[in-house]
Amino acid sequence: MPIFGKQFFKSSDQGSEEAYRDGVAALTREDFWVACEHFNRAAGAGHASAYYNLFLIHGGGYISPFDLDAASDSYYKAAAAGHPKAKEQLFMLEAADRAGYGMDNLVRTAAASHDTGHLPSIFMVCACRFVDALCKQYGATSDVIAYELDAARASDRQFVQSFILRTGISPSIYEGGMNRLIEGSAADQITDGLNQVSVALMRSRLDNDLALMARCTIVGYLIRKSHLGNRASSLLGVKEFLVA
DSSP states (O other), X not given: OGGGOOOOOOOSSHHHHHHHHHHHHHHHTTOHHHHHHHXXXXXXXXOHHHHHHHHHHHHTTOSSSOOHHHHHHXXXXXXXXXXXXXXXXXXXXXXHHTTOSOHHHHHXXXXXXXXXXXXXXXXXXXXXXXXXXXXXXXXXXXXXXXXXXXXXXXXXXXXXXXXXXXXXXXXXXXXXXXXXXXXXXXXXXXXXXXXXXXXXXXXXTSOHHHHHHHHHHHHHHHHHTSTTGGGOOOOOOHHHHTTO
8 A cells, every 4th residue: 555655664573573574564554553553563672663653544544433543643653763754744734733723724733634445644634733832832622623613513513423422522512613613713814724725625536425534534633622522422534434
C-alpha cells in the first residue's frame, strides 16, 4: 500500500523485525487489525517504522474505534525514535496541541488532501487536537458542539444522522445552536474556520463522503473530550462510519 511507504528503520532485535515484517504482510492483505497487533509488538522494542505505521492506521481511520489519541502518541514516539517523516512534520502536531496551529494552516492542509479511500492521518490528528485545544482555550466547546450538531442534522446523508445519534446528546441541547452564536465570538470564528476547512476538503481530491466524515469526526472528538461525552459512542473508522 503506497501510503505506508518504504521501511525506514530496521531493528537489530530479530523478534521486533519479524513482527514488523508480519505487520507489513498484513497491510498488503488490508488486514489492519492484525497489522496493528504486529506493529505494536515491534513498537514495544522501539521500532520507529512500526510507530509510524501505527500512526497512519489509527490516524487514517483504517480501524474502529477511530483512536486519534493513539495516533498522536504513535506519532510522537516515531519522531522520538528518529523517523524522518515524523520528525519533519512534528512541529504541526506540537502546534496543534498548544492551540497554535492556526485555521489558515488547517485549511491549507485540508486542501492538499488526496483520495486514498481513507482520511489523511496528519490532517485528522492535527485537526481534532487543534480544534479541541482551541475550544478549551477560549471556553467555546459547548457553543461549537451545539452549532455543529444543529447544522449536521440538516444533512441528507444517513451516515451523518447515525453519527449524531452516536453522540448521545439530546436534541434539546443543540437545537437552535446555529442561531445562538454571537457574531465575532470565539465559537463563531472556530465554526467559520471549520466551514472553510470543509470547503477545502470538498475541493481537494478527497472523496466528498470522506470530507463529511472528517468534519463529523472532528466534532465527535471534541464531544468525547468534553463534559458532553459521557454517553458518546466510540468514533468509527471509515468502513464502519460510511455504512452506519
